[in-house]
Amino acid sequence: MSVVADRPVPASARNKVAERAEGSGWDLWLLGSVAGLISMGFLYVLSASGPFATHAFDDPWFFTKRQVAGLVLGVLVALVLLATPWRWYRRAAYPAYGITVLMVYMVHLPFIGHAAKGAPRWIDIGPFNIQPSELAKPALALAMANYLARNEGHLKDFMGVVAIPIGLGLAPMLLGIALQSDLGALALIVGIVGVGVFVAGIEWKWLVALGLVIGVLVAGLVLMEPYRMARIVGFLDPLGDAQGDGYQVVQGWVAFAEGGLFGKGLGQGVAQQGFLPEAHTDMISAVVAEELGVFGWSLLIVLYAIMLWRGTRIAMNAKGLFEMVLASCLSAVLAAQVVVNLGVVAGLVPPKGLVLPFMSYGASALISHMVMIAILLRVGLETRRTEIAAEQAVQRAPARAGA
């Protein structure tokens, strides 16, 4: 850098693509990090699911094929979203939210409802299994942003604007997710709402109060169900019950230990050979740690950090409250998933069943996350468009003044 700074570089020699992208509002950092994550995700779904897929379905590509199908679909949906006029987003916010609430309940319907591992979380439509709670995340972020933007400047009226309307709007969704006993998704939804009202300007005292209420609720839920308590205990000392509740986490740690600094090499991992439960879903980062070492695993975190940085930047630069809340919710929910997922792997967070965005197997989640990224990119583009419009207005104004 210093060498470059010593000698002035002509503007023409600068990266024209980057300049053009900057000028047009495309966030190449965000795109790049997500592209990197998706590539690694493809590789690691294959590596982590291959042995089990071979064992269970006699086809090492079983999961990878489905993941690639989800990827293609996700790209198509993202392209459609990028081409959709921005006004339609706000219009579609409530209906989209409504539809996802309905879908959350459809998992209980006969024939199309589909349960796995004892939890009814999927809707079976032809060749696809849709997980409505995944789609609910961007829909809720849109609805929240829309609602909060419409009530911009009124959040001091906590009961009238925040607690009661949002509570009512949110109740059916929360109930539906709770019926799926998907605590992870529940926490994320609460998190989205929390980030939304925080950014939109809720007063600190109410925020603290809300935090306390949620804390008490969680404590109650945990104490109500003995198995949840066991999970917490298992989380606190997984090695104490390495063959029982602590098994999954300990096997993840084994993968870290086996991987060391630089890992065993791509495809050389053992964890996914049936030892590490959820190797291709929740625990996929442990597979990365074993094969590429903590070095490769840290690169993964760097990619997520870039994603968070750019997402936050887009939110901060956004011109309208709708865009600001929306971008903040989306980048926060993506980052929160990363934190919770990796936190579970690292033994810092109790097992939640949250996927690692763009890495874990699961087409619904992949599509949902790609939708979020597309919306984030779209917010960045809108911000730039507004800036350009403002610049043009400024350029025109002196001319008029001069005349």
Added chain:
Amino acid sequence: MKHTPPDSSLPRPRIATEDASVVRARGRQRAGIVGAVLAVFMGGIGLRGVQLALDPDARVLDIAAEKRWKNVSTQGPRGTVLDHDGNVLAESVKQPAISVDPVAMRERAFEAVKLEHLKDRLDEATLKRVADEGARVALDQTGKDLAGVLVLPLDEVLSVLHSERRYVRLARNVHPEVADQIRDLGLLDKGVIIEENYRRFYPQGGFAAQLVGFVDDNGIGRQGLEQHFEEELAGSSLETVHRVNRWGSLLELFRRDERTAGGHAIKTTIDHTIQQALERSLAVVMEQSKPISATAVVVEVRTGRIVAMATGPQFDPNHLTDDFTNTHNIAVGNATEPGSVLKPFTMAGALTAGVVTPDDIIETSSPYQMYGVSISDDHPHPALTVSEIIKYSSNIGASKIAAKMGGEVLYASMESFGFGARSEIETQGEAVGVRHPWGKPGPVELATVSFGQGCTATPLQLAMATATIANGGVRMRPMIIDEIDDAFGRVVRKSEPIEVRRVVSAQVAAQVTRAMEMVIEEGGTGTRAAIPGYKVAGKTGTAQKPKNGTYSAARYSSFIGFAPSNDPVFAMAIVVDEATVGSRYGGVVAAPVFAEVIGEALRLYHVAPDPALLPVPKATHVNAPALAPSLLLVDANVPEIPAALARVEDEDAPNSPVRMSWMDGAWALPDLNGRPMRDVLAGLQRSGLTLHVEGTGRLASMDPMPGTWVVPGETVQLRFQ
């Protein structure tokens, strides 16, 4: 800040209590806070990951080492045992064994029970009960499947599966299809193990079975060559540690390219045809004389090569029972009192010591008395020459000769012939034989040993001592192994004939041979050993068999001999233990075996018969049968044979001698096409055939065709190119 006008489709917001610029500045700040908090969390988790990877808990490392490894022992197949012609006498055939690890199977059955959906509804104790019951049902089903496929009693299989054992082999040597069925039933996933085992198979059944030996249940040689060459025959085994996945299969990822080699192939010196002839002949003895056993050894005189070694009754090593009485290799392992067959060696010792000459006359009219013991002959003669003592097998004569020699000389001579010492044959369980009493003999022992009582010898020792006489007095080491090859066919060892020592002079050997020839001649005890066309030397023996400390009526009937005695090729010893039907004389029971087996062996080896002893051919021919070879050189371009021979010699140095089959006074013409002139002429030279030779070089054609039977005197056209 002005911005785009609100969407007309949205309801107009109420009057704000806060200004938009305040809200947005705060929002911007708070969005940053949200991002920063999450970034801090990410960083913390990153540090935790580094700790997990680089400074793992010791318990984690222990768990990493657990359950993921499996010792796999791979074993190369045991080597084959072959006869000299390359026929397989023993080989290892792949045949799987089925075994189980009951403890592991129970664990797996337990793991396989699906309980996730019940976890929230049932308490711990009920869950455990449900899991136990599920595992039991699954295990019982596996047991049912196994019992069905392996045709085992169900309760037996179930008791094994519910036991606390870690390894139980349910079935050995199952058909490969059974293994396939077990695979198809998915029993491998349930913890049933298919072991790739080898089963020892003896394709020739009882053929040379006592020599070859057999293996035990663990595939370890337990007798004969199988035991003696255990180290060479055993396949190399390789204990490798494999990583396995949780579903129990070896990880391809960690499978290394390991090769286990099969054991070495042991090629014996046993000639298939001669062995077969011998076994057939012994079977006849077994049938006719109903003895306990009949054993014989055939040795190639010049090399010490054992070409046949057999014992009747036979046993089938493929179907071993608990009765091992017939599996013993008597030929090397049973030292018995040899009887009169020892007399030629007494004579050889005496001749060597110079105490007698073959024509010295020994008075044999009255029993030889000493210390109250009287030694007499069954058919007394007033006086016999030393040679005649052999011919008529006079105990009195032999005792008197021994008396002249003295104990030390006699014993030293016997030991020199290999009695009372190991022959160093390479097989298991060789007996040494004893001189009795050990040490300095008294006069009675001296006398009895001279005719083969009061000492013991194995059939092999007798055969080797006989071969020593036949070989002009030079003892060869008995050779049972021709070649040992490794699993890749590379020769590890090739046996060469080994001269042990000169035992007696060629002159003494010739004198003893002459005496032994007299045994076969008219009036001798061994006339039934005569082979038409060949001169035979031999000695019969009929030894008293001790039972419960005293001699009984039971006899060992034996014969030793070699042929052709003028140029010996094979020597043989036969010992028949307790013939119960008919004669018990060695000359009657054992001598015919010699004639049959050695007769066939000589023909097989194309040993030309002595023209003087040939029977007159039956066929009448235009030309009178000319027994002397007549060689007509038709082609004038060949000036003289030696020049032609010199030329082919360089091209074709190592070529086996030409051998022809002789039967009932006729030759089978061998296929000699492509063979050099020298070999062809040398081979046919003594056949009594009239040869018409055309050209030089290698034989291009012959008329009549190879395989045609021709009688001596017939003309054979040979065209060389």
